[in-house]
Amino acid sequence: MPRRTYNIAMVCDFFFPQPGGVESHIYQLASKLIDRGHKVIVITHAYEDRKGIRYLTNGIKVFHVPFAIIYRSATFPTVFSFFPLFRNIIIRERIEIVHGHASFSSLCQEAILHARTMGLRTVYTDHSLFGFADAASILNNKLLKFTLSDVDHVICVSHTCKENTVLRAALDPLMVSVIPNAVVSENFKPLPRPEPNSSIFNQHPLPAHPLGPNDTLTIVVISRLFYNKGTDLLTAAIPRILENHPNTRFIIAGSGPKAIDLEQMIEQNVLQDKVEMLGPVRHENVRDVMVRGHIYLHPSLTEAFGTVIVEAASCGLYVVCTAVGGIPEVLPSHMTVFAQPEENDLVAATGRAIAALRANKVRTEKFHEQVKAMYSWTNVAKRTERVYRGISGDLTNNEFYGYDVGNEGHWSATRGRNFALIDRLKRYYGCGVWAGKLFCLCVVIDYLIFVFLEWFWPRDQIDFARDWPRKRPPESDDEE
Amino acid sequence: MASKPALQLSTTVNGSDHAPSHPSLTRAATLPNDIYSPRAARSHLAPEDAFNTASPPRRQSGFDSSCANDSGPESRPRRMRAKLGSRSRSRRRKRSWKKLLWVKQSYPDNYTDQATFLENLQRNPRLQPYEFWPLVADSTVILQQVCSVTIFIVCFVGIFQERVSPVAVVGWGSFATFVGWLLWDWWVGQEDEDEVLRRRRSNRSRAAREPTRRERPHSVMLGTATPSATSSVTNLAASERAYPQLAMRQSHSASATSLQSGASQASNAARNSSDSVEDLNQRTLSPLRGGRTNLRLGTIKSAILIYFTLLGLSPILKSLTRSTSSDSIWAMSFWLLAINIFFYDYSGGVGVKFPASLSTNAALMASTVLASRLPSTGQVFSLTLFSIEVFGLFPVFRRYARHRSWRYHVALSVLLVIGAGGGVGLILGGDRDNVWPWKSGLLGVLVAIVIAIVAMGGCSWWLIGLQKYKNAINGPWDQARPIIISRRLWDDE
Incomplete structure (x- = not known):
């Protein structure tokens, strides 16, 4: 059976031309995923004169969306203003999986929210550790909890990072994979x-x-x-x-x-x-x-x-x-x-x-x-692909989360991750006494915006973009 | 109900509550299955957790008690598997999972090892449980400050409503200040004598006992830096008072002056390396005894200077805020006094540093704007001088009294509560010229005492009660605190 390939959108505030660890992580991962036959686009904000759409090596299509930068090249969190543009890009590029990076990036957090509203699968990669004590961490953790309340899978770069993220966002540990960074040796x-x-x-x-x-x-x-x-x-x-x-x-x-x-x-x-x-x-x-x-x-x-x-x-x-x-x-x-x-x-x-x-x-x-x-990026891409297959249902739940999990009811609600609004609201509502209600409000508004957009810019009037010629996925995949 | 996977800390492992209904463990044997159990559903620690910090609470609450006993990382999953049936045994036995990234492991990426997951988690590692009576005792410092502010307000209202003669207020205030100063001076003198005695003793044995050098400079600092603390209280007088000391010391050693000027500003002194403090004190303490009269003269001089400066400034202050409506002034002074109370330095170290300058300045500004509401120059002068005494000098005395003896501190607190309560009672007692205004004053005192006791006890009790909500999570993800032993000189500026 031929392996299924996906259309993936990486969303992060931090990307080239800015140098840095997260930036090169996204680039390398995208490049290797393309080598495996997937289609990858990157959505980031505009860097000075770098606006619009650019192509990088290997056919990585980069969308530089126009948003104001507030702090260390993170965009201003507006929660909803990104949605129309985001929806357009997603439909145009026929994206199936939205993969956000780095918790400091508000673009990433918003994209995950909108993607879930639009009924897409979402993955989030955490690159950093946070404490629980100082005010900045508390705020960031709350935001992260909001975003990760309704995400399909989380990737962490180390086991310590996984423990940290599981605690910060109150996640099912099985929903969190550890896939390290790599180096181009x-x-x-x-x-x-x-x-x-x-x-x-x-x-x-x-x-x-x-x-x-x-x-x-x-x-x-x-x-x-x-x-x-x-x-x-x-x-x-x-x-x-x-x-x-x-x-x-x-x-x-x-x-x-x-x-x-x-x-x-x-x-x-x-x-x-x-x-x-x-x-x-x-x-x-x-x-x-x-x-x-x-x-x-x-x-x-x-x-x-x-x-x-x-x-x-x-x-x-x-x-x-x-x-x-x-x-x-x-x-x-x-x-x-x-x-x-x-x-x-x-x-x-x-x-x-x-x-x-x-x-x-x-x-x-x-x-x-x-x-x-x-450490090689090829390996990282292969392991990330497994995550994509797991959340898309190409791997069975048992295979992805471990055997016999389907029998027990506790986490199945979170694992199945259905898109029904009421189920999503339930997940957000558990975030806290006040925060839960606030988050629910945000989600409802987001959904209303989505309905409005569907009416105002109907899906069938948005053209599909032509794809970069895809690579043939490697035939034999030495399994794990 | 909310189906958000609110993963509790204690629930990352199997709990005994749900063990019977729980399906078999899997290769990824870490199902946090008991989130809905009432015991685990709390999002904070139980009271007993806050005090039993020695053992990690995670294990207490989370594990099946039988499992918590066998500590081997291997034994637990095996045991559970045996207990829970054969379904998962079809899986082939694997090499044990390691918490390493560089090893190619035969486990999936989202495998969570039950034995090691979150094992380095610590909760409330540095918790010091409060005790009731020490907490109440410490809260008297706040009480004193609140009472001082209340007394000041009472005096202002009294002057404003022309029920109290401003001269009486400032006269009594100055008299009390003078007595306080005498007392303080006597205490400082005593302490210095003790210091000199101790110095002689330790000088003799210094060569033998090098380590004593480490503990002494702290107490030495107390003695020498207090004059500077008083002098820096009133910004006007600060330079005036520092100079006599300087001049006196200048004759002794030029290098000592530069150090001393740093010390009298009291910002650097605490951080100077112990050796330099030691040197400083060796040089300054011996002339200090002879120079006490000099110091007193300097203090009196600066007091007179402040007096006349205020006298000169009063007509200006009187008309300072004429164009502002009274309502704004009341609101403003309320906030300034609130700032004074909230930012006051309650730590109570004697002369360690500036007595919180924001707090003092806020109070002086409040008194200035309040004084500008008063109609006559004499009233303005009285109130401003009184405010300097209450907010500038009185805290120094209070600190020293507390440092000196606990009994003085308690007596002072009681006096202040009585004074404040009585004052409020008299003010609220009404304007009518009744023959017996003391009745309302007495009532005020009683109410004040009751309020003070209830507030101190209640707040302490409340704070202790709140302790159980304390849930500080620490783990390997926290930023490490570097331990740097040889703090070198370049770190010290």
């Missing part, structure tokens, strides 16, 4: 190794960076220099690391408000010849910075996935990182040294890493191939 190759034959020592295989006892060891840090990236820890740890290990250098790339602290630390301790600050580095140059070092130090205080440590490992760097958020799940233990987010422990962990490298105990030259086998 071709873009993160270590430096080419010297020919094994040219070497006198017939060592097999040769370490990528054979370190003599007197060679200088370089530690690379690439991060935005913000508080939540642990720059304070870094500032405190660098002088002590350099004191303990004289033959060590630091390369720090990135910018941010904490850069001034680092510079002061350098001045204070007269470390100008040992710590090099590169300033902001473009993503395509990250690899060139990374391969200059032996150790990648990642002192972040919170991280949902931490793509950068995967990139570093792919470049053949030994990774020292704080064990926070989803980071402990990301890399195998022979590639990483974990530290608690404490100054002493970070110094000690870096010391262990330096000692291990100096003893040539770590086979960093194998890292690239290993990482390549662990």
Whole structure:
């Protein structure tokens, strides 16, 4: 039986030309899904002069819809104003699945609401972790709960992220899949190794960076220099690391408000010849910075996935990182040294890493191939496709959610996710004493707008757009 | 009923309530099936959860008690499966699931492992349950402030309705302030003497006991920074009073002055590294004893200065808001006084920092606009001076009294409640010239005492009652708090 292909709309505020993790995630995922024979469009807001429709590599069609940006390129949440345009795009492109990304994006949250009103399947991918304590998180969590009250499936980038999202939005854990990010490993190759034959020592295989006892060891840090990236820890740890290990250098790339602290630390301790600050580095140059070092130090205080440590490992760097958020799940233990987010422990962990490298105990030259086998976007696309098949009913409920689930009634209401307005209202009503009623009001208004639009711009008067020629889906699919 | 999957924290695992009706477990063995059970349907902790923080409440409430006992991660699913029938056993046995992303696992992506899911969840990890009597005791600080404000308002109304002579108000107020100042001065002097004694003792043993250096600077700070706290209370006087100290110390050491000026502004002092505070005190305390009279002279000088400044300003203040209607003034002063009460620094540290400047400034502004309603210059002057005494100097004294002795604090509180109640009673007692106005005053005192007791007890009880709703969720997704030991100098500005 030929595999069914879908028409998918990725909706997110954050997309190219803006650089970033979510942006490249969407792009890579869309590209690989197209390779698998699906049709993918991306809906984002207009970036300066980038308006209207653009095509990217592989035939990704990008809609830049005109909306005002308020904060860090997130659009102003208007709840309903996006609906007419959205409906038009959806009908024109014959979309079946709406896939939203990132909870900061109001475009994504609105799109999920409208898509459910229009009777489409929805998926939401969460890329970030949120606490429960501060006011911003509380507001965001409430909004997320609103959106996710009526969503078909949620994808999280790590298991910690899944736990977080399940708690934040009160979801059925089986409705949440964990599909990690990936890296384009071709873009993160270590430096080419010297020919094994040219070497006198017939060592097999040769370490990528054979370190003599007197060679200088370089530690690379690439991060935005913000508080939540642990720059304070870094500032405190660098002088002590350099004191303990004289033959060590630091390369720090990135910018941010904490850069001034680092510079002061350098001045204070007269470390100008040992710590090099590169300033902001473009993503395509990250690899060139990374391969200059032996150790990648990642002192972040919170991280949902931490793509950068995967990139570093792919470049053949030994990774020292704080064990926070989803980071402990990301890399195998022979590639990483974990530290608690404490100054002493970070110094000690870096010391262990330096000692291990100096003893040539770590086979960093194998890292690239290993990482390549662990994380690939093709795999991510395949797993995402399973989610699409599950919510579209192409997988049976049993197969998708586990066996015998159909027999019990508790979650079947949420799993089936029927589109009847009354059932949707019931789901929203459970969001809270006041919020539930407010959300119901929003949903009812949304539905009325939908009815009005159906009357004002009838469906049959909207033309279908011509599709980009589809790729043939790969025939054999090595099943899981 | 709402079929929203309101996943309760405690329900991510199977509960015993529904175990009989529950179908067999699956390979994804984590069905939160008991959301409708009455016990689990609460969205907050039970009272007992708030106090039993030692054990994670999730396990207490969620698990089948028999299952909670066998702790092996493997044993639970197997056991459940055996109990619940054979339907799910057709599934082939797999390698156990790991909470890792880099491993290719033979489980679907939405598999939820019952043993490890949310195992790192903590609830109310740093909860300190309140106790009743300490809470009541602490609330007296608020009571004092509210009573001070009430007394001020009573005095204003009295002056405004011309039932009280403004001279009497300011006279009694100034007299009380003077007595308070004497007391305060005496206390500070005593404390300094203690300090000097202790310093001598510790100087002798310093070489032997290095660690004592860590605990001393705090108490030293109390002694030296209080004068600066008083001086900064009234913005007018701040520089005036700081200078004598400076001049006195300048003769001693130039570097000490620069440090001391920082300390007298009281913003940096607390954060200075303990060593520099120590140095500072070594230099400043010894001349302080001889300089006490100097300090007193400086205080008196600045008091006189304030007095005459106010006297000069009063005619201007009188006509300040003539073009504004009285209603606006009442509303405005109400809000300003409310700001004063809400933003007042109740933490009660003696001279740790500025006594909340927003609060003090709001109160002084309230008094200024109120004073501008008064018809004569003398009244304006009296009210403004009185407000400086009540809002600027009195809090310092109250703080110190509380720091000094609990008994003084209680006595002061009782006096204030009686004063405020009596004042309100007299004011509300009516304008008629009855022979016995004390009756209404006495009634006011009684009502005030009852209200104070009920409010303090009731609010404390209420707050303790609200504790059970506290449900702070912590887990690995929270931003870590970095522990940085060697705070270096560049962090200190």
